[in-house]
Amino acid sequence: xxxxxxxxxxxxxxxxxxxxxxxxxxxxxxxxxxxxxxxxxxxxxxxxxxxxxxxxxxxxxxxxxxxxxxxxxxxxxxxxxxxxxxxxxxxxxxxxxxxxxxxxxxxxxxxxxxxxxxxxxxxxxxxxxxxxxxxxxxxxxxxxxxxxxxxxxxxxxxxxxxxxxxxxxxxxxxxxxxxxxxxxxxxxxxxxxxxxxxxxxxxxxxxxxxxxxxxxxxxxxxxxxxxxxxxxxxxxxxxxxxxxxxxxxxxxxxxxxxxxxxxxxxxxxxxxxxxxxxxxxxxxxxxxxxxxxxxxxxxxxxxxx
Amino acid sequence: xxxxxxxxxxxxxxxxxxxxxxxxxxxxxxxxxxxxxxxxxxxxxxxxxxxxxxxxxxxxxxxxxxxxxxxxxxxxxxxxxxxxxxxxxxxxxxxxxxxxxxxxxxxxxxxxxxxxxxxxxxxxxxxxxxxxxxxxxxxxxxxxxxxxxxxxxxxxxxxxxxxxxxxxxxxxxxxxxxxxxxxxxxxxxxxxxxxxxxxxxxxxxxxxxxxxxxxxxxxxxxxxx
Numbered sequence: 001x002x003x004x005x006x007x008x009x010x011x012x013x014x015x016x017x018x019x020x021x022x023x024x025x026x027x028x029x030x031x032x033x034x035x036x037x038x039x040x041x042x043x044x045x046x047x048x049x050x051x052x053x054x055x056x057x058x059x060x061x062x063x064x065x066x067x068x069x070x071x072x073x074x075x076x077x078x079x080x081x082x083x084x085x086x087x088x089x090x091x092x093x094x095x096x097x098x099x100x101x102x103x104x105x106x107x108x109x110x111x112x113x114x115x116x117x118x119x120x121x122x123x124x125x126x127x128x129x130x131x132x133x134x135x136x137x138x139x140x141x142x143x144x145x146x147x148x149x150x151x152x153x154x155x156x157x158x159x160x161x162x163x164x165x166x167x168x169x170x171x172x173x174x175x176x177x178x179x180x181x182x183x184x185x186x187x188x189x190x191x192x193x194x195x196x197x198x199x200x201x202x203x204x205x206x207x208x209x210x211x212x213x214x215x216x217x218x219x220x221x222x223x224x225x226x227x228x229x230x231x232x233x234x235x236x237x238x239x240x241x242x243x244x245x246x247x248x249x250x251x252x253x254x255x256x257x258x259x260x261x262x263x264x265x266x267x268x269x270x271x272x273x274x275x276x277x278x279x280x281x282x283x284x285x286x287x288x289x290x291x292x293x294x295x296x297x298x299x300x301x302x303x304x305x
Numbered sequence: 306x307x308x309x310x311x312x313x314x315x316x317x318x319x320x321x322x323x324x325x326x327x328x329x330x331x332x333x334x335x336x337x338x339x340x341x342x343x344x345x346x347x348x349x350x351x352x353x354x355x356x357x358x359x360x361x362x363x364x365x366x367x368x369x370x371x372x373x374x375x376x377x378x379x380x381x382x383x384x385x386x387x388x389x390x391x392x393x394x395x396x397x398x399x400x401x402x403x404x405x406x407x408x409x410x411x412x413x414x415x416x417x418x419x420x421x422x423x424x425x426x427x428x429x430x431x432x433x434x435x436x437x438x439x440x441x442x443x444x445x446x447x448x449x450x451x452x453x454x455x456x457x458x459x460x461x462x463x464x465x466x467x468x469x470x471x472x473x474x475x476x477x478x479x480x481x482x483x484x485x486x487x488x489x490x491x492x493x494x495x496x497x498x499x500x501x502x503x504x505x506x507x508x509x510x511x512x513x514x515x516x517x518x519x520x521x522x523x524x525x526x527x528x529x530x
Contacts, residue, residue, distance in 0.1 A: 203509060
């Protein structure tokens with residue numbers, strides 16, 4: 001199994017928790033999801049899970065795409081704890097479609113030893129379509145977290161990958177802004193023959209280099225990052241609809257779209273001070289992407305989410 | 306003394322790689338009032354050099370080390386690693402354009418080098434990128450990797466500062482004072498990234514990314530980034 005323990009940025013945090021040792025039984029969460037087409041719709045035909053990660057079953061709640069299995073990823077431990085090692089492996093067979101999300105925000109809990117890691121692998125067949133739109137990630141005070149995601153897909157397939165990163169528990173007690181130790185995130189995409197498309201990696205260590213500065217986060221707190229991997233023709237249509245940059249001093253909100261290298265697709269970045277405007281901007285981009293790729297729109301957001 | 310002179314020549318901001326046509330995002334930052342005085346300009350320059358150190362700076366060292374080993378394949382891998390990570394179009398264009406210009410200039414001035422071989426084979430493959438080319442050139446010239454890294458960091462800062470003089474009310478002495486202050490950080494940045502591999506290259510500048518991506522939509526602009 002792939003581990004991230006040797007990541008350079010984790011070198012200062014190799015001590016063991018006083019509780020269960022890192023990667024002990026109960027700390028290694030595994031989720032393997034396999035989707036394939038059955039008639040008109042896609043089914044979750046392969047499901048392997050190991051706590052603290054949990055998936056119960058696919059639901060078909062999307063009224064615009066009733067053939068689309070929607071899968072909610074749960075954690076049985078209330079977030080990511082020190083010593084947790086999570087693995088997510090998602091495969092979509094040719095022509096299949098899926099929507100993945102999380103039940104609640106990913107809470108990276110306070111830590112005083114070790115770290116949490118997450119390895120994500122997504123493999124898509126020809127013409128497959130995957131939406132991976134988890135709820136926001138909240139790194140708590142002194143948390144250390146490394147996540148490594150790889151997507152392998154042919155040009156005919158599409159993946160919409162959207163994440164929202166919070167600064168911490170902004171309204172908890174006196175407010176918690178960028179009080180975490182380490183948040184490291186990398187995403188790379190490649191073709192089935194191994195040809196590399198792009199890599200984005202960021203390592204945020206607020207105590208080593210300030211986050212609230214010009215060029216990094218400036219006055220913003222919430223960072224939304226959406227990657228659309230799809231064919232150049234579809235990417236061009238989405239770009240036409242979404243490329244006008246936003247610079248709204250009032251809300252405030254700033255966003256812009258850029259074309260990824262090697263015709264991989266688009267990347268949309270949005271910054272705000274509060275979560276809702278950022279989520280709304282992420283959603284608007286996702287609506288344009290889904291409409292251009294599938295010809296269907298998103299149903300209205302659930303009022304309780 | 307010979308190496309110092311080569312460092313001064315190839316690390317000079319007037320060396321013809323076209324740096325003067327880029328602002329490293331400053332034009333958009335000034336337009337939105339994000340950078341508006343000496344203090345905010347210095348903060349911005351420091352952010353740019355920090356991102357340059359943890360990203361392209363690692364590639365400068367990789368290019369230098371590969372050239373010292375005479376390993377063209379490793380140089381190509383470093384170029385690919387840089388290109389894959391240029392997720393913004395304008396910065397991608399800048400890296401490839403300046404890389405090609407540096408390779409062509411070095412070939413003309415120095416003669417047959419590893420960069421010449423690299424540019425010959427890049428026609429239908431991985432483009433030459435600026436940070437890797439800079440590392441390779443300095444290795445070829447006998448300049449050590451610390452100085453190559455320093456020249457790269459100096460270039461990142463001076464590109465922004467020379468644009469600043471044209472974009473906002475700061476004078477040459479302000480710009481030189483900022484350059485002097487920001488240069489104080491170069492040694493620490495080198496110390497931090499010298500053991501990083503190409504896979505460790507990273508940047509966290511969403512604010513700069515948004516400004517860079519917005520820049521291409523501005524109709525009237527002085528700079529290409």
